[in-house]
Amino acid sequence: MTAAAPTRETVAEIAGHAGDFPILGRTVHGRRLVYLDNGATTQKPQAVIEAEARYYRESNANIHRGVHWLSQHSTDLYDAGRERVRSLLNAASACEIVFTRGTTEAINLVAASWGRSQLKPGDEILLSGMEHHSNIVPWQLVAEQTGAVIRVIPVTDDGELEMQAYAEMLSERTRLVGVCHVSNALGTVNPVAEIIRMAHACGALVLVDGAQAVAHQSVDVQALDCDFYAFSGHKLYGPTGIGALYGRKQLLDAMPPWQGGGDMIHTVSFERSTYAETPQKFEAGTPNIAGVVGLDAAIAYVQEVGLDTIARHEAALVEYATQALGQIPGLRFIGQARERAGIVSFVLEGIHPHDLGTILDMEGVAIRAGHHCAMPLMTRFGLPGTARASFALYNTQEDIDALVAGLNKARQLFGLEHDA
Amino acid sequence: MSGQFGDLRELYQEVIFDHNRRPRNFRALEGATHQADGHNPLCGDQLTVYVRVTDGVVEEVSFIGHGCAISTASASLMTEAVKGMPVDEVEQLFNDMHAMLTESHPDRDLGKLEVLSGVREFPARVKCATLAWHTLHNAITQAREIAKTE
Numbered sequence: 260m261t262a263a264a265p266t267r268e269t270v271a272e273i274a275g276h277a278g279d280f281p282i283l284g285r286t287v288h289g290r291r292l293v294y295l296d297n298g299a300t301t302q303k304p305q306a307v308i309e310a311e312a313r314y315y316r317e318s319n320a321n322i323h324r325g326v327h328w329l330s331q332h333s334t335d336l337y338d339a340g341r342e343r344v345r346s347l348l349n350a351a352s353a354c355e356i357v358f359t360r361g362t363t364e365a366i367n368l369v370a371a372s373w374g375r376s377q378l379k380p381g382d383e384i385l386l387s388g389m390e391h392h393s394n395i396v397p398w399q400l401v402a403e404q405t406g407a408v409i410r411v412i413p414v415t416d417d418g419e420l421e422m423q424a425y426a427e428m429l430s431e432r433t434r435l436v437g438v439c440h441v442s443n444a445l446g447t448v449n450p451v452a453e454i455i456r457m458a459h460a461c462g463a464l465v466l467v468d469g470a471q472a473v474a475h476q477s478v479d480v481q482a483l484d485c486d487f488y489a490f491s492g493h494k495l496y497g498p499t500g501i502g503a504l505y506g507r508k509q510l511l512d513a514m515p516p517w518q519g520g521g522d523m524i525h526t527v528s529f530e531r532s533t534y535a536e537t538p539q540k541f542e543a544g545t546p547n548i549a550g551v552v553g554l555d556a557a558i559a560y561v562q563e564v565g566l567d568t569i570a571r572h573e574a575a576l577v578e579y580a581t582q583a584l585g586q587i588p589g590l591r592f593i594g595q596a597r598e599r600a601g602i603v604s605f606v607l608e609g610i611h612p613h614d615l616g617t618i619l620d621m622e623g624v625a626i627r628a629g630h631h632c633a634m635p636l637m638t639r640f641g642l643p644g645t646a647r648a649s650f651a652l653y654n655t656q657e658d659i660d661a662l663v664a665g666l667n668k669a670r671q672l673f674g675l676e677h678d679a
Numbered sequence: 680m681s682g683q684f685g686d687l688r689e690l691y692q693e694v695i696f697d698h699n700r701r702p703r704n705f706r707a708l709e710g711a712t713h714q715a716d717g718h719n720p721l722c723g724d725q726l727t728v729y730v731r732v733t734d735g736v737v738e739e740v741s742f743i744g745h746g747c748a749i750s751t752a753s754a755s756l757m758t759e760a761v762k763g764m765p766v767d768e769v770e771q772l773f774n775d776m777h778a779m780l781t782e783s784h785p786d787r788d789l790g791k792l793e794v795l796s797g798v799r800e801f802p803a804r805v806k807c808a809t810l811a812w813h814t815l816h817n818a819i820t821q822a823r824e825i826a827k828t829e
Contacts (some may be wrong), residue, residue: 334785502739562761611747612747613722617687617690617803621685621687629721629722629723630721634720643723643724672687672691
């Protein structure tokens with residue numbers, strides 16, 4: 260962890276932003292809502308809620324179609340959203356940004372389009388052992404269809420990738436490496452720049468699942484030199500049902516469409532159709548225009564708060580949580596990587612994660628309990644699941660104090676308070 | 680103490696803690712005539728229920744597996760309740776338990792199993808309490824699929 264103690268400046272910079280999120284004013288079971296399930300989805304600031312509502316109130320029309328003013332206006336908003344995503348990821352060009360329903364659809368797009376057209380029997384796809392199911396199952400589907408083989412990069416007891424094993428697994432058979440930027444179950448920040456450099460030296464492409472990264476740190480796809488980068492808007496304070504795939508332009512240009520329909524074609528006849536350019540080629544049908552407008556507002560919001568400020572604030576929260584939770588008898592952290600972001604995963608001896616989830620819920624504290632859609636990783640650690648607290652820019656030390664109080668209450672309820 | 684924990688005491692009664700800490704009949708059963716697996720993949724709760732039926736009566740019943748306090752206690756209490764019971768009565772109890780955990784209380788008193796009735800107020804946890812019962816039902820009816828309640 261690179262976390263410094265929460266400085267007065269960090270606290271001052273971030274203070275007040277909780278007021279931007281209307282839902283944080285509500286109560287749950289009569290208690291103040293303490294929302295620590297941001298890895299699942301973040302809450303939405305008023306700016307995002309209002310942007311989506313204003314779009315429907317003032318700007319709604321289909322894009323790329325009408326000659327009428329409103330259609331052009333809607334198209335402009337949609338294009339502005341693409342430019343905003345470009346700026347978030349520092350892509351070289353907005354045409355390298357494909358809108359999708361989220362990370363899952365972005366990965367499925369690459370697997371279906373690039374994978375089915377490029378993979379041959381015996382080709383290898385390397386996936387890290389800490390992938391979310393969304394970066395496993397699409398590759399299994401394409402492996403079944405193409406005869407490609409999936410190999411798994413092992414994970415250490417601390418929850419880091421075994422880089423030596425990775426180096427040994429890379430070969431001329433490796434066609435693609437799929438890795439999460441930040442693990443959703445452990446919070447591990449993977450050394451993606453190094454992973455990419457090593458893969459490229461073998462001629463393999465790299466897809467980075469950025470779902471847990473983009474809300475917590477600055478991402479620069481050009482500096483990383485990555486081939487594909489996927490993320491979801493709803494984990495970035497934006498609406499559900501919208502996300503994006505970054506793809507290097509020459510790769511996207513060479514890839515076939517994966518869904519057919521309106522908006523993705525150039526000309527259509529019953530004999531033959533020709534396709535639109537990148538990225539429209541991958542956006543069949545009327546897209547989630549309001550979602551793009553909401554995502555644009557969400558990215559503008561985090562850019563205004565400052566991703567570096569958010570990263571410092573959350574690093575301080577992880578450090579505070581690690582210290583505070585570490586005082587609880589019988590609590591064991593799962594994942595102690597040197598580089599972690601925004602997530603603390605743990606088990607408490609004698610209390611199943613689901614019982615913890617219920618007890619904390621009655622205190623107004625929302626956490627995630629379970630396998631976090633990373634069943635192979637849970638199997639690796641010999642656990643049915645963990646409890647996970649995941650942070651966002653609006654969380655405070657007070658929220659962590661509420662979590663600790665809830666966990667102590669759970670121990671008391673389970674009759675464990677004398678074991679200390 | 681109950682005041683301090685409020686509604687949680689309705690769910691987590693002392694009997695449940697007792698059976699969670701020291702589950703009864705927690706072992707594989709040699710010579711089982713029936714057995715079935717239960718698995719809720721979302722929560723990870725997993726168990727196997729073993730039954731030895733002789734002359735239409737549940738002579739022995741046991742379980743192994745892992746899960747939360749509610750699912751473990753429910754399985755443990757279940758084995759105590761059905762041991763020595765004719766198979767057709769087990770099926771009636773399965774229906775009554777299902778009603779108590781999901782809809783409304785059945786007409787008859789279910790004895791010690793009543794401690795599980797608080798689960799009904801926690802919709803997210805009903806599946807934990809019902810898993811063992813569905814697994815037992817599958818074992819006895821010799822259904823071949825893995826029981827699942829989520």
